[in-house]
Amino acid sequence: xxxxxxxxxxxxxxxxxxxxxxxxxxxxxxxxxxxxxxxxxxxxxxxxxxxxxxxxxxxxxxxxxxxxxxxxxxxxxxxxxxxxxxxxxxxxxxxxxxxxxxxxxxxxxxxxxxxxxxxxxxxxxxxxxxxxxxxxxxxxxxxxxxxxxxxxxxxxxxxxxxxxxxxxxxxxxxxxxxxxxxxxxxxxxxxxxxxxxxxxxxxxxxxxxxxxxxxxxxxxxxxxxxxxxxxxxxxxxxxxxxxxxxxxxxxxxxxxxxxxxxxxxxxxxxxxxxxxxxxxxxxxxxxxxxxxxxxxxxxxxxxxxxxxxxxxxxxxxxxxxxxxxxxxxxxxxxxxxxxxxxxxxxxxxxxxxxxxxxxxxxxxxxxxxxxxxxxxxxxxxxxxxxxxxxxxxxxxxxxxxxxxxxxxxxxxxxxxxxxxxxxxxxxxxxxxxxxxxxxxxxxxxxxxxxxxxxxxxxxxxxxxxxxxxxxxxxxxxxxxxxxxxxxxxxxxxxxxxxxxxxxxxxxxxx
Amino acid sequence: xxxxxxxxxxxxxxxxxxxxxxxxxxxxxxxxxxxxxxxxxxxxxxxxxxxxxxxxxxxxxxxxxxxxxxxxxxxxxxxxxxxxxxxxxxxxxxxxxxxxxxxxxxxxxxxxxxxxxxxxxxxxxxxxxxxxxxxxxxxxxxxxxxxxxxxxxxxxxxxxxxxxxxxxxxxxxxxxxxxxxxxxxxxxxxxxxxxxxxxxxxxxxxxxxxxxxxxxxxxxxxxxxxxxxxxxxxxxxxxxxxxxxxxxxxxxx
Numbered sequence: 001x002x003x004x005x006x007x008x009x010x011x012x013x014x015x016x017x018x019x020x021x022x023x024x025x026x027x028x029x030x031x032x033x034x035x036x037x038x039x040x041x042x043x044x045x046x047x048x049x050x051x052x053x054x055x056x057x058x059x060x061x062x063x064x065x066x067x068x069x070x071x072x073x074x075x076x077x078x079x080x081x082x083x084x085x086x087x088x089x090x091x092x093x094x095x096x097x098x099x100x101x102x103x104x105x106x107x108x109x110x111x112x113x114x115x116x117x118x119x120x121x122x123x124x125x126x127x128x129x130x131x132x133x134x135x136x137x138x139x140x141x142x143x144x145x146x147x148x149x150x151x152x153x154x155x156x157x158x159x160x161x162x163x164x165x166x167x168x169x170x171x172x173x174x175x176x177x178x179x180x181x182x183x184x185x186x187x188x189x190x191x192x193x194x195x196x197x198x199x200x201x202x203x204x205x206x207x208x209x210x211x212x213x214x215x216x217x218x219x220x221x222x223x224x225x226x227x228x229x230x231x232x233x234x235x236x237x238x239x240x241x242x243x244x245x246x247x248x249x250x251x252x253x254x255x256x257x258x259x260x261x262x263x264x265x266x267x268x269x270x271x272x273x274x275x276x277x278x279x280x281x282x283x284x285x286x287x288x289x290x291x292x293x294x295x296x297x298x299x300x301x302x303x304x305x306x307x308x309x310x311x312x313x314x315x316x317x318x319x320x321x322x323x324x325x326x327x328x329x330x331x332x333x334x335x336x337x338x339x340x341x342x343x344x345x346x347x348x349x350x351x352x353x354x355x356x357x358x359x360x361x362x363x364x365x366x367x368x369x370x371x372x373x374x375x376x377x378x379x380x381x382x383x384x385x386x387x388x389x390x391x392x393x394x395x396x397x398x399x400x401x402x403x404x405x406x407x408x409x410x411x412x413x414x415x416x417x418x419x420x421x422x423x424x425x426x427x428x429x430x431x432x433x434x435x436x437x438x439x440x441x442x443x444x445x446x447x448x449x450x451x452x453x454x455x456x457x458x459x460x461x462x463x464x465x466x467x468x469x470x471x472x473x474x475x476x477x478x479x480x481x482x483x484x485x486x487x488x489x490x491x492x493x494x495x496x497x498x499x500x501x502x503x504x505x506x507x508x509x510x
Numbered sequence: 511x512x513x514x515x516x517x518x519x520x521x522x523x524x525x526x527x528x529x530x531x532x533x534x535x536x537x538x539x540x541x542x543x544x545x546x547x548x549x550x551x552x553x554x555x556x557x558x559x560x561x562x563x564x565x566x567x568x569x570x571x572x573x574x575x576x577x578x579x580x581x582x583x584x585x586x587x588x589x590x591x592x593x594x595x596x597x598x599x600x601x602x603x604x605x606x607x608x609x610x611x612x613x614x615x616x617x618x619x620x621x622x623x624x625x626x627x628x629x630x631x632x633x634x635x636x637x638x639x640x641x642x643x644x645x646x647x648x649x650x651x652x653x654x655x656x657x658x659x660x661x662x663x664x665x666x667x668x669x670x671x672x673x674x675x676x677x678x679x680x681x682x683x684x685x686x687x688x689x690x691x692x693x694x695x696x697x698x699x700x701x702x703x704x705x706x707x708x709x710x711x712x713x714x715x716x717x718x719x720x721x722x723x724x725x726x727x728x729x730x731x732x733x734x735x736x737x738x739x740x741x742x743x744x745x746x747x748x749x750x751x752x753x754x755x756x757x758x759x760x761x762x763x
Contacts (some may be wrong), residue, residue, distance in 0.1 A: 206572075288585075298607045298621040306611020310597070317599040378595040382657065384559050385612035386585035 012123040024439035058139035064148025076243035088239035089199025091171030094126040096191040119275035131164025152248025162260035169267040200330040303387045304395040311399035354426045354482045362433035362471030369441035372396040429478030436470045444508035513537040513695035519567035527553040529719035542692045542710035543699045550719035551699040559589035588657035592669035594649040598642035602652045613660035627655040647678035667698040707743040
């Protein structure tokens with residue numbers, strides 16, 4: 001018997017072990033690894049929860065008494081579809097990490113404990129973490145609807161959890177299928193790309209449909225359109241059971257929950273035993289020579305070019321970054337469709353492109369800048385190179401700026417043909433947003449491994465929020481300037497104030 | 511001209527890590543720096559490599575003031591840490607190309623040197639594979655090749671043999687010896703006393719941030735007293751560290 005009270009090596013014992021690790025990981029992430037910050041974090045979470053409830057209130061205040069009519073069922077099903085795509089994407093990321101991140105796998109797989117037991121718990125933990133996040137995001141809306149429309153809305157919690165279980169089950173099946181189909185070497189990259197496509201696919205599909213049918217970027221309009229409602233199955237169809245469950249139908253709720261639990265059970269029964277084999281196979285991935293780069297390798301002219309080239313090579317070869325960039329590019333698909341449509345129609349709607357491009361550039365630049373500036377895997381090598389420190393930083397910043405320019409130039413170029421003033425606003429916005437995100441990463445740089453990219457937010461909450469607000473405010477400034485309103489000055493001043501605050505609060509560099 | 515001269519080098523954290531250290535390494539010498547854990551060896555070498563700013567003191571590298579002109583000093587020096595830090599997503603060949611670019615080595619010359627180093631260190635089969643699956647020994651060899659590709663006059667290595675298998679360790683030792691035979695200078699910290707005993711021209715022993723003994727193995731033996739004559743470096747080292755002699759009392763002239 002162990003300290004947790006369960007027999008060593010049993011399922012509950014592993015579950016307690018996983019729970020303890022997950023809890024400590026969560027606390028470390030929330031407090032950025034600094035003990036004594038618990039109270040501050042708790043207060044921040046309460047404030048965030050209150051804000052989220054206010055936002056939810058403003059969005060669903062008129063829907064508390066919604067009934068199971070067809071438009072409502074279509075709208076709720078659309079929201080569940082969106083939640084499903086996001087959860088499936090997140091679960092696929094978790095499963096892929098489960099295969100490839102070694103962490104404690106060597107210890108566990110070399111122990112005499114049955115691997116099936118370990119991975120049963122791991123799959124359940126993935127499902128739990130997936131549904132927990134979804135429940136947390138959905139809870140303000142469910143709580144507000146419960147206050148407005150009664151306890152029947154509490155069933156939505158169960159439905160969201162069920163969607164999480166289904167997403168985790170599908171993620172395991174899909175990733176294992178990829179593993180068997182294309183092998184461990186390709187699965188890592190392909191799974192992340194598939195996750196990105198799934199995560200963005202649903203919302204982008206709705207948006208593209210909205211643009212093609214009505215020429216706007218509104219996603220909800222398409223769900224309520226005549227075309228969709230005419231072709232939708234009747235209100236008593238099984239397809240609407242999850243939506244009915246959300247609206248308080250007890251039978252539908254039980255059916256959805258039981259189905260999701262059964263699906264997870266089958267997934268565990270079928271795949272848990274094979275998980276260990278796949279993890280072992282993933283560990284033995286052999287990376288074949290990339291001989292086609294051989295002739296390029298020594299065409300180096302200066303230290304700055306060597307640094308820029310190294311940064312681009314590493315960015316290009318980072319599978320996670322590739323998937324994130326792909327996701328950003330996918331989000332640019334609807335604006336691209338809008339651009340295409342505007343060749344034939346009115347160019348006025350193109351103003352909507354400006355903030356999307358600026359926002360996307362700022363967000364992407366933040367990630368690239370972190371990788372280039374903080375995520376240096378050979379800091380000693382670079383620090384001992386015979387070049388001034390300023391050169392090194394400049395080369396890294398240039399690498400980020402040029403990468404962003406290469407990515408967004410085609411959009412701005414096409415926009416320039418259709419609406420030159422909008423293109424000017426978008427171009428300047430992208431430049432300033434990228435420079436701001438890069439500056440924030442520069443001021444708050446902390447030496448870290450590239451592999452810690454996912455946890456980069458924990459090193460500085462200030463930098464994380466500043467980067468997000470800076471991108472939002474520059475996007476707002478760009479669109480307001482494009483619309484010709486002087487309010488743009490206000491948002492620009494706010495963005496500059498954020499940058500000034502970051503400069504003041506930046507930690508001293510030793 | 512000396513390869514390295516440290517005068518009054520000092521670095522203090524909660525307590526002095528390096529305490530007014532004076533140290534001289536001659537050009538063309540293989541110098542081993544020994545000391546117990548926490549003695550200040552790595553801190554000293556990181557200051558020499560320009561990775562740490564000393565609180566006080568002077569560092570001269572082949573006559574160059576490394577604190578006043580760090581770029582000039584770095585141009586003639588290479589640093590290899592105990593934890594080989596290389597890029598997982600680059601192949602050894604690409605890594606060497608990158609290092610050569612950082613040091614501004616002519617591309618043709620760098621390519622020739624890279625081919626030689628890859629051959630010397632038996633890296634040819636993996637030369638175009640990405641480093642992410644490499645063992646510690648392989649990574650250490652890649653890092654060492656990177657240190658040598660720009661042909662430095664002074665190579666500083668912090669525990670370069672830790673974790674290497676016998677074959678890899680022998681290759682690294684052979685390459686380092688060849689550098690010294692060709693006129694280069696090597697400064698190395700190690701806990702493997704047999705390596706220092708067999709390879710080093712002179713040995714420095716550091717404790718509590720001070721140099722407590724220095725010289726050839728015979729000189730060190732002699733300095734520890736008659737009862738230790740004929741003993742191994744391990745016996746001598748332990749005697750020196752345990753004696754707690756006043757700093758500098760056994761440093762050879």
